[in-house]
Amino acid sequence: xxxxxxxxxxxxxxxxxxxxxxxxxxxxxxxxxxxxxxxxxxxxxxxxxxxxxxxxxxxxxxxxxxxxxxxxxxxxxxxxxxxxxxxxxxxxxxxxxxxxxxxxxxxxxxxxxxxxxxxxxxxxxxxxxxxxxxxxxxxxxxxxxxxxxxxxxxxxxxxxxxxxxxxxxxxxxxxxxxxxxxxxxxxxxxxxxxxxxxxxxxxxxxxxxxxxxxxxxxxxxxxxxxxxxxxxxxxxxxxxxxxxxxxxxxxxxxxx
Amino acid sequence: xxxxxxxxxxxxxxxxxxxxxxxxxxxxxxxxxxxxxxxxxxxxxxxxxxxxxxxxxxxxxxxxxxxxxxxxxxxxxxxxxxxxxxxxxxxxxxxxxxxxxxxxxxxxxxxxxxxxxxxxxxxxxxxxxxxxxxxxxxxxxxxxxxxxxxxxxxxxxxxxxxxxxxxxxxxxxxxxxxxxxxxxxxxxxxxxxxxxxxxxxxxxxxxxxxxxxxxxxxxxxxxxxxxxxxxxxxxxxxxxxxxxxxxxxxxxxxxxxxxxxxxxxxxxxxxxxxxxxxxxxxxxxxxxxxxxxxxxxxxxxxxxxxxxxxxxxxxxxxxxxxxxxxxxxxxxxxxxxxxxxxxxxxxxxxxxxxxxxxxxxxxxxxxxxxxxxxxxxxxxxxxxxxxxxxxxxxxxxxxxxxxxxxxxxxxxxxxxxxxxxxxxxxxxxxxxxxxxxxx
Numbered sequence: 263x264x265x266x267x268x269x270x271x272x273x274x275x276x277x278x279x280x281x282x283x284x285x286x287x288x289x290x291x292x293x294x295x296x297x298x299x300x301x302x303x304x305x306x307x308x309x310x311x312x313x314x315x316x317x318x319x320x321x322x323x324x325x326x327x328x329x330x331x332x333x334x335x336x337x338x339x340x341x342x343x344x345x346x347x348x349x350x351x352x353x354x355x356x357x358x359x360x361x362x363x364x365x366x367x368x369x370x371x372x373x374x375x376x377x378x379x380x381x382x383x384x385x386x387x388x389x390x391x392x393x394x395x396x397x398x399x400x401x402x403x404x405x406x407x408x409x410x411x412x413x414x415x416x417x418x419x420x421x422x423x424x425x426x427x428x429x430x431x432x433x434x435x436x437x438x439x440x441x442x443x444x445x446x447x448x449x450x451x452x453x454x455x456x457x458x459x460x461x462x463x464x465x466x467x468x469x470x471x472x473x474x475x476x477x478x479x480x481x482x483x484x485x486x487x488x489x490x491x492x493x494x495x496x497x498x499x500x501x502x503x504x505x506x507x508x509x510x511x512x513x514x515x516x517x518x
Numbered sequence: 519x520x521x522x523x524x525x526x527x528x529x530x531x532x533x534x535x536x537x538x539x540x541x542x543x544x545x546x547x548x549x550x551x552x553x554x555x556x557x558x559x560x561x562x563x564x565x566x567x568x569x570x571x572x573x574x575x576x577x578x579x580x581x582x583x584x585x586x587x588x589x590x591x592x593x594x595x596x597x598x599x600x601x602x603x604x605x606x607x608x609x610x611x612x613x614x615x616x617x618x619x620x621x622x623x624x625x626x627x628x629x630x631x632x633x634x635x636x637x638x639x640x641x642x643x644x645x646x647x648x649x650x651x652x653x654x655x656x657x658x659x660x661x662x663x664x665x666x667x668x669x670x671x672x673x674x675x676x677x678x679x680x681x682x683x684x685x686x687x688x689x690x691x692x693x694x695x696x697x698x699x700x701x702x703x704x705x706x707x708x709x710x711x712x713x714x715x716x717x718x719x720x721x722x723x724x725x726x727x728x729x730x731x732x733x734x735x736x737x738x739x740x741x742x743x744x745x746x747x748x749x750x751x752x753x754x755x756x757x758x759x760x761x762x763x764x765x766x767x768x769x770x771x772x773x774x775x776x777x778x779x780x781x782x783x784x785x786x787x788x789x790x791x792x793x794x795x796x797x798x799x800x801x802x803x804x805x806x807x808x809x810x811x812x813x814x815x816x817x818x819x820x821x822x823x824x825x826x827x828x829x830x831x832x833x834x835x836x837x838x839x840x841x842x843x844x845x846x847x848x849x850x851x852x853x854x855x856x857x858x859x860x861x862x863x864x865x866x867x868x869x870x871x872x873x874x875x876x877x878x879x880x881x882x883x884x885x886x887x888x889x890x891x892x893x894x895x896x897x898x899x900x901x902x903x904x905x906x907x908x909x910x911x912x913x914x915x916x917x918x919x920x921x922x923x924x925x926x927x928x929x930x931x932x933x934x935x936x937x938x939x940x941x942x943x944x945x946x947x948x949x950x951x952x953x954x955x956x957x
Contacts (some may be wrong), residue, residue: 322841343843358841360834362901371831372842374824389743417649441632 415446584709658858666850690776697874707870
């Protein structure tokens with residue numbers, strides 16, 4: 263894996279982010295960053311705060327305090343629409359597709375192509391969907407059926423196509439392979455590598471430590487809303503990561 | 519007609535493994551559910567026609583059926599949007615009474631004498647209609663705000679509305695029956711406002727040409743993007759059926775002749791004498807023309823606008839819609855405002871048809887409207903429904919009701935049958951969807 267150049271301005275910097283829900287400090291002073299062409303994995307138990315942290319970046323939640331910088335400039339992200347303006351795309355654990363709409367309607371949801379008269383241009387959107395799908399998943403042919411009729415992998419393709427089509431710079435993937443079979447997971451892994459090579463920054467959330475070791479350049483481990491460790495994968499073993507996740511201790515720091 | 523966007527309920531779900539016996543229909547790319555409903559409607563018509571010794575399918579009765587259906591059908595198109603977004607509106611019948619009361623008072627009391635307008639000044643009717651629509655849309659938006667922004671379930675908000683608006687209407691008129699209404703206003707009622715033979719043919723021809731043009735442009739759009747199109751013969755068949763249906767309806771409505779004494783009076787009113795043997799038909803009622811307009815606009819909104827796309831997306835998965843940057847709260851307000859405006863239009867038709875406003879106008883309409891939408895294939899779980907389905911649903915309900923009345927079925931039994939049909943229709947729909955799989 264090519265060495266990531268971390269000397270330039272980070273694509274994303276989240277500094278001292280805090281958010282509480284009804285007295286529970288879900289994210290407690292976490293700072294992470296992401297460079298172009300880098301994949302950063304977020305690990306932790308359920309309820310560790312990784313999804314909450316990432317939802318602040320994608321505009322679904324708003325932080326109580328802390329600062330987000332995109333390309334070095336302070337960004338105000340109050341809604342998913344704001345996040346999209348900063349070329350942040352999110353692929354959610356729940357896939358976030360409308361089951362009753364077809365793949366092209368889902369791909370363009372919220373950003374429909376329109377005719378000069380202001381009507382939605384379904385034919386054009388379907389044609390564009392066909393083009394992008396030919397690149398991402400050549401076996402994908404069911405363009406005009408509701409996505410409820412698609413398999414998990416096909417649905418994931420639609421979600422990823424949405425991110426790729428709109429030229430995301432920053433991609434957030436929340437358990438992208440959780441609902442997929444082995445073959446489909448490999449397909450997603452290949453895609454992550456390709457997007458990384460194109461210079462996108464990717465936040466990846468997963469429970470699968472081995473998969474994370476293979477795909478990520480760095481891993482950040484959270485527990486109880488706090489950041490336990492932020493290490494390059496070359497510097498840690500799978501056991502180190504597990505002990506951070508489970509015990510909330512960073513063995514490298516302890517040793518030093 | 520040609521696109522297979524999901525709002526046609528089944529269009530996207532066309533089975534891929536096509537049984538040979540179905541291939542004819544598949545090539546036509548017609549929604550099977552639509553065919554089923556049309557089939558049910560035709561069966562209802564034929565059965566009643568036999569039971570009434572041919573009185574059911576006379577031009578006169580068909581004319582009456584159309585004008586009786588309009589008010590509920592207009593509201594049903596709005597109810598499709600409400601139900602698709604996973605809400606319900608129980609207040610439409612009561613809101614209809616409030617809108618009707620406001621419009622009746624505007625044209626017979628509040629504005630009479632203002633700027634020299636008399637009881638029958640045409641302008642007064644239009645001002646009253648605009649006022650009614652503003653009131654309907656405003657009240658709808660307010661209810662939508664309570665649902666969308668305050669999170670009160672639509673069932674509760676509109677259940678409250680059912681009680682509130684029925685009696686607000688009562689207060690506005692002090693419980694009195696208000697009438698007769700403005701002559702121009704009454705044109706929307708049905709028999710008091712028809713286009714006459716010539717104009718009906720013209721409207722029919724225009725509609726036919728538009729339908730064919732839409733088919734052609736749909737096909738062109740598909741070929742331009744290299745999408746498969748159905749065979750040309752199938753396209754021609756669909757076009758021919760559309761044109762035949764439109765012109766057939768016009769022909770039937772034109773065949774309902776105006777009684778000669780009515781004609782004599784209208785000639786006398788103009789100071790002329792009626793030529794011997796002169797006769798002419800009523801033609802297309804203005805109210806039906808209004809319904810056609812509403813149907814076209816609502817279908818275009820559902821299929822061809824962002825608003826419609828967002829309505830269906832929100833119904834399919836509210837979280838996904840929100841994460842895609844759709845303001846689902848504002849969308850709820852819009853949907854209920856559209857519903858309210860359509861209720862006001864329905865109130866114009868209902869009160870004009872009666873020629874006066876009464877306190878019980880629109881009673882139980884909420885149930886008829888919801889039933890029409892649901893029979894027409896709108897799923898209460900949200901995300902699925904069509905405008906034409908809701909209108910057809912309203913027509914089926916009205917045919918059943920008036921058919922049974924003509925046959926002489928006891929009133930209690932009529933309602934028992936209608937209730938049974940509602941449940942049966944939904945049951946068939948559920949079985950059908952289950953067999954299609956995955957929906």
